[in-house]
Structure formats: structure tokens, C-alpha cells
Amino acid sequence: MASDPKSSAPSGKGGELHQQAGGDVAQLTTQQGVPVADDQNSLRQGRRGPTLMEDVHFREKIFHFDHERIPERVVHARGYGAHGYFETYDPIPELTKADLFQRKGEKTPAFVRFSTVAGNKGSADLARDVRGFAVKLYTQEGNWDIVGNNIPVFFIQDAIKFPDLIHAAKQEPDRGFPQAQTAHDNFWDFIGHMPEAMHMITWVMSDRAIPRSFRFMEGFGVHTFRMVNAEGKSHFVKFHWKPKQGMQSVTWDEAVKINGADPDFHRRDLWDAIQSGDYPEWELGLQVFDQDFADQFDFDILDATKIIPEELVPVRKVGRLVLDRMVDNFFAETEQVAFQTNNIVPGIDFTNDPLLQGRNFSYLDTQLKRLGGPNFNHIPINAPKCPFHHFQQDGHMAMHNPVGRANYEPNSWGAEDGGPREDPENGLTSYPEENDGPKQRVRSETFADHYSQARQFYISQTEVEQRHMVDAIVFELSKVETPAIRTRIMSHLLNIHDGLAKGVSEGLGMDLPEAAKPAMEVRTDLEESPALSILKNGPDSFKGRKLGILISDGADAGQLEALEKAAEAEGAIVVLVGPRVGSVKLADGSSREAGEKVDGGPSVLYDAVAILTSEEGAETFAGMHAAKTWAADAWAHGKFIAHSPKAAPFLQKAGLPDKGDEGLQSLADTDAAAFLKSCRKIRVWDRG
Secondary structure, X not given: OOOOOOOXXXXXXXXXXXXXXEOOEOOOEXXXXXXXXXXXXXXXXXOOOOEOOOOHHHHHHHHHHHOOOOOOOOOOOOEEEEEEEEEEOOOOOOOOOOHHHOOOOOEEEEEEEEEEOOOOOOOOOOOOOXXXXXXXXXXXXEEEEEEEEOOOOOOOOOHXXXXXXHHHHOOEOOOOEOOOOOOOHHHHHHHHOOHHHHHHHHHHOOHXXXXXXXXXXXXXXXXXXXXXXXXXXXXXXXXXXXXXXXOOEOOHHHHHHHHHHOOOHHHHHHHHHHHOOOOOEEEEEEEEEOHHHHHHOOOOOOOOXXXXXXXXXXXXXXXXXXXXXXXXXXXXXXXXXXXXXXXXXXXXXXXXXXXXXXXXXXXXXXXXXXXXXXXXXXXXXXXXXXXXXXXXXXXXXXXXXXXXXXXXXXOOOOHHHHOOOOOOOOOOOOOOOOOOOOEEEOOOHHHOOOOHHHHHHHHOOOHHHHHHHHHHHHHHHHOXXXXXXXXXXHHHHHHHOHHHHHHHHHHHOOOOOOOOOOOOOOOOOOOOOHHHOOHHHOOOOOOOOEEEEEEOOOOOHHHHHHHHHHHHHHOOEEEEXXXXXXXXXXXXXXXXXXXXXXXXXXXXXXXXXXXXXOHHHHHHHHOOHHHHHHHHHHHHOOOOEEEOHHHHHHHHHOOOOOOOOOOEEEOOOOOHHHHHHHHHHOOOHHHO
């Protein structure tokens, strides 16, 4: 907000990475009118030390941002949650004294909330966006929240920039659109001024940002944390959630059409899977390393825009997460659940990651406004399941208060009236890390490489995934009205990979500019990391996927039965799609109920399809635009397609080639079991 009431908005012209006041540019101040010297870095103790609470500008900025929405979350508003448990594989006392890791087979109750980040509560599920992956573990020593995403890095290195990031990504404030998408000037203008965001941009423009299902995506803790054992020995750790169902995404064209056909696609998918007993599972993996390794690593482990490739530090599986129960009431549980990065248990500790330090302040603070007061932990979904005792009392909507005479400590009263006491031996303590240095607003030089890992991510993708990334950036920048913003982004892309930059420039029809000057030399010797590719880590089964069968009157009952049995054996779900909702009469005189009408159940909703028709049914479908689109989209999206011989004329009318590929299979030449087995590959990418 401008300090001069006659000037309602800053009048800066932009153009520099960090524009400073002077000339016609208004001076940035706090709400108290105090000039701000540095809006890029929070105040910390030493270059890599912890963030200081006396940073009044940071606290005011985050405090105001936390309370921008009533009652909707500012970010992660569009969410869906489920209950389950975490089961420990084997004890790891050598790494941590955390109670849930001390006993083999220990089952810890869990609640997980998945979400998009930028969209409002009413937005569609298949927006191109980061997905929140927040896990609350109700351990015997208190609640531990791993508040992560489906992408292991983030846009920014310092939490002081989080309000700016989200303001830029959200709908533009003067017009109120577009929402749930970043394809607009403000977002890309901000990103163009933030080279540190380039690694995250490659991830968000990849297929990771349009997952097929919550069940088929990875989760990450993002930050580097500490694990501390009973002897006080510390190890650094990165948290990974690996889906046992395998990874899978959709194409952008599918995402757009799915949002039109079923904007609740991800919600419905999770609901249907759990209600049918097909419980999704993830394995918790740890990347563990010590200080010596951290000192030798090429990037700063405190930098949230960096990963540690799995080829350097393998992921150790220590347990599994199972979701087996939906909520009883969406508002009471999914909407009111409060995740906080500062919810840790003995044996888990923080590092000086400046983004994590800021989140620890912000997440607790934001619950005050969103949930109405300091007693949000009295809400059942947030309350621990282990015994708890404290002297905190009163406040808005208090459900329980201290019992007995004492509501303070230390006190003179005995065990009956004196209340709880400290436990120095078993209580939560902080690792005694030493920090030294002046108080200053500065970014460590070890945070300065913004392009090398972005390049590594790009070269680790298959050609198909690289093409999707180029197409995504071209689409987003084509919605940017200011040519200078597009040019600035391309100058950054040149530092990532020439092929990426050239593909974007050709897609936009713009000349490539000179490369942006990097803060430090870009490394081109980082090797490919196969773990970063979805297609290199695809599923090895069709379990949990959907087979859509377009069926007409007079279809062969034996072919339908064979497909259903093969799908059941594979662990897949079958949905019948007909010319109408209701009875479809098969060739043997039997009838089946179609679950979807052809224009209400488009092929984008299914992972593979089959088309079973009679001769008359083929003619009927050939005259229906929705049916022809159904088949044409399945072909265009690389789906595996089985068809009865009598459906061939319809396929020709729908534009499919006379001679297909391995994914187009006639049931005259192959049996149903063989077709379902081939569907394990999910897509025929060579078709595109």
C-alpha cells in the first residue's frame, strides 16, 4: 500500500531483478510507514543461521498474509482427506528416538490431506499446479505433521518471499481472474525476477503438475530435517512418500477435458478407491546423510530449491502409509484439519532452512484466523490421540481446561493438584547446533546456483516428457500479454537447456534473447537422474486403473464377460458406457446397465478403453458426435484400445487409422487377458 494517499499504487516501471526505490518508484515500507531496506531476505544469525523472531518486517508481512482469507485457506484451499495408518517396517533407533520408529509393525493412526495450491475452494481438480501432500501422524508422543508437496523443491529460498509468490500466482487483484492457473502476466513477471524459481518451474511445467490421481503421485517433505537418536547423534534427512501403485499423470488436453466432464475427478477417484476396498499405499523413504556429506555436497542442503539425487543418496524404505477410511464429515475433518510444520516429536528436529523457519512461524499463526482462536487443537481431527497435559486455558471455544488448583508451574502442590511437570529426559529438545555470525539480511553464496539442477531435471526426462514441458511453458507464456515478460523467461531457459529454450521460442514464434547472467557458473556435468522421470518409473500393473467399455445393443456378451473377468484379475475397475444410461441388450438376450451415457462419460475419464458393438450399434455410434469424439480422444491420448470386429467401421468414421499400433487391438486377434496385460504400459506414447 502506498504511503501517500494521493498515490494509490506504486508507479514502478519494472525491468530489474530487484528494483530499488528512486525517481518515480514509491518507497516500500512496513504498515507503520517504516522504510524497508531488504524485502528479499529475512533476518538471520549468520549467513546460514536460524531466522530471528525480531525480524519485524518479516513477521508483519507473514502475519498479514496468513489472515487474508476468511475462512478459506489462502493456499491449499481445494483439498480432500482420508484416514489411515502408518506401519513401521523395522526399528531405526540408530537414527532417531522418535517413538513410532522403535517397534517393528507399530501402527500409528494417520490423516492425510491432498490439495492444489493456487486454486480457490471451488476450483477444478486437474489444474496445473503443485499438489499438497500433508500427513498427520498421531504418535504416542504427540502429533507429527509432515507438511509436504508432490514436488520435492519449491519456488523460493526464503519465506519472506512467500506472500509475493502467492499474490503473483493467484488471480490478478484488479480483475479477479484467472484463478487456479498461473498462465498470466503477474505470475511469470514475478518468476522472471526470481532466478531461484527456475528449478521449480521445470517441475511445475512437467507432468508432475497434472497427476492422474492422488493415489499415483509421490510426496516429499521438501526441506532437510534432522533425526536425532537417544544418544543425541544427529543425521540430516529428506522425507519421501513412494506410491506403491506407481506414478501416472495425464496429458494437458485430458486435464482440460476432465475438468469439464468431472471437476471433482481426484476427489471421486480417492473416494471410489477407498470405498471399494482398494486402499492406496505409499512407502515412507528416508534419504539420510551426515554433516560430512552435507559439507561435500555441491549444493546447500538448507536450500529448498534443491534436491539430493537418489543416485547419490538412496532412499531407504522404513514403513508404509495406508489410507483405508474416508471422513465422516468433510467440514469437521478435512476442512478443519490444521497442519503445522512446527508439529514435531522427540527424535525429529528442524534445520536452519530459511523457508522452513518461516513456515514454522506462519502455520501456527494462520490457524488463529482460519479456525477462530487459539483452541483449534480442541477440534477432534487436530487433537492428539495420546495423553496430553498442559496449563493453557480459556480462549475462544475452549473445550477443556486444566483440572485442579494449579494452572501454572512451578508450584508447591502435590501430584493430585499440582498438575503436570517437565520431563527433561524424554521431552522434546533441540539439537545443540552452534551458530555464529552477525545479524544480517543476506543470502548465503551457497544458495546461488539456480540453474544446474533445473538442467539436470530436464535431461532426466524422456523425450515425451520434455515435449510436454515445452508445450506447457509455451501454453502458459502464450497467455502472457507482455512480450518483455516472455523474453525474460526465455533468457532464463537458455541457462537450463538450449533445446528447452529453442522449443519454447519456436512455439511462441519469438526470437531467443541473450541468456540471463547467472549468479554462478551453470554446471553441465550433472548426470541424468532416472528417479526424476515419471515414465521411467511407471507402474508394472493395471491395478487400480479404470477400463471404460463403450457398448451398444447387440454387443457380444462373451467378449464383455471376458473383458470384465480379465479386468478383475488385473485389479482394475470396469465402467460401462452406453448410448443411454440404463439397460443395454446384448446379443444373447441378456441385459446390462450402463453406468455412464456416452456424452457424460468421455474416454478421458478412463485409463484404457474397449469398444463393443453390433453392426447396427456401429452405425448408431458413427452418427453420434459424442461417440466419435470418445474413440478419437482415446486414440489421440495414447490409450490402449480393444474393439470387437464389428466396431471397425465405427472406428474408421471416428478417424482412427485402418492399421493401428500395439495399442489398438481387435478382439478377433487377441484375447481379453492379453489386452489387459498390455494395458500395464498405460500409454502408447509413440502414437503422439
